[in-house]
Amino acid sequence: MLKSQLEGQSALVEAFLDRLSLGRIVHAYMIVGPEGSGKRTLAAYLSKAVLCEGKHPPCGQCRGCRLTLSDNHPDALTYGPEGRSLGVATVRKIIEDLSVRAYYGRRTVVIEDGEKMTTQAQNALLKILEEPPEGTVFFLLVRDANRMLPTIRSRCQLLRMGLLTPGQAATVLEGKGISREMAAEAAEFAGGVVGQALRMAKDKGFIERMEKAKRIMAGLQGGMDPFGLAELMGEKKDMGPMLDALMVLSHRDMAEGSSRARDWLAALLKARRGLDQNLGTQMVAETLFLEMSEDTKWQS
Ligand SMILES: [Zn+2]
Structure with a gap:
């Protein structure tokens, strides 16, 4: 994964990697940011770091990193809504999947579009967040933390996506082959949210x-x-x-x-x-x- 895709998140990433090296990460993170702000990219990077078996995660060389890179890591689990909402059936599936031992020790669970979870689903998730299986790290991606139950929020450490200035976002867009003028206009329009700006520019x-x-x-x-x-x-x-x-x-x-x-x-x-x-x-x-x-x- 390119570091440039994490533009604007370096403070957050470094703090996480520091905690990881000290063995002090918590078991649940809520990554909060608007649509197109790079929540998935960040979660993928942090998950790769958690599953890395090298000295300087993510090292890019070890078995864990290679498996993650080819999208084949058996301990990297991702879930999302099926249709409009993320219901209790999906959470039951998560609980079932986690009842089996991890292959290589640690395990990461990324839940996309977390704000689409029904109240029932959130309550079911709460149970597993209260007694998480050993070595499991949850990344809950949400656009608006207020849409989540307070009990869920209190179980997670909040990671708020850093937003770029329109100028920084424009530079990222130019790096993706968008003309300078269009990059500037789209980045301004999208208020620095790279994913949105990119969609507009096209x-x-x-x-x-x-x-x-x-x-x-x-x-x-x-x-x-x-x-x-x-x-x-x-x-x-x-x-x-x-x-x-x-x-x-x-x-x-x-x-x-x-x-x-x-x-x-x-x-x-x-x-x-x-x-x-x-x-x-x-x-x-x-x-x-x-x-x-x-x-x-x-x-x-
Ligand atoms: Zn590694």
Whole structure:
């Protein structure tokens, strides 16, 4: 596994490896972070370290590391929801699988989409977290720790995914072959969550939206009629994402020192509130571009 995929998590990883070398890891971790923040990648790395039999885990050389790398480690168990929720049947399967001895000593259990566990499933899991089998380490991956029962939370040590700045996330994206401009836009849009940014950078809808937003901004600066600009915003369902796209561009202008970009952002935020309050789409768009045109006129 590439270290670069763990960008932004180095403090967390190092602390874990320190504890591991001292023999002081706990038996249950809850890895918390939004979708696309790299929870699976982190869990896979930590699991590999736990199962490593070398001196400096994960060494990449030992039997454990080789088995993990080829996805064949019999003591690396992964579970997730079947369909919409993770029910008690899956937890029973976990308990059954753990009733058999581990092959090589330690064992790791990764549970993906933990927030999809039903209350019944969480209660069943609680029993095994209270009396975990020897040498077993649980990694529970959840988007929002508040969706888990307090009793589960209290049994786990929390590992909160470190978020990247949009700049750092953009660098990761560029490393994956995304153009510099698209990487910057998608990373800004996704607030630094690499997985989300990557998905956007490859999404045709997102790319088209950004291009349209750029045409609107160019029209605005070229003195185009506010009502004409409002028409370009499209239907109601497109409005929210279009406002976000315009915000990304305004943020960039602001970072580059544009004084009117701050006023644009204020107008965009107001439009977003209007949309949230169910004001008419056309009125929101027209008010927005009247305001943005004013700001452009006075300050250019
Ligand atoms: Zn190893």
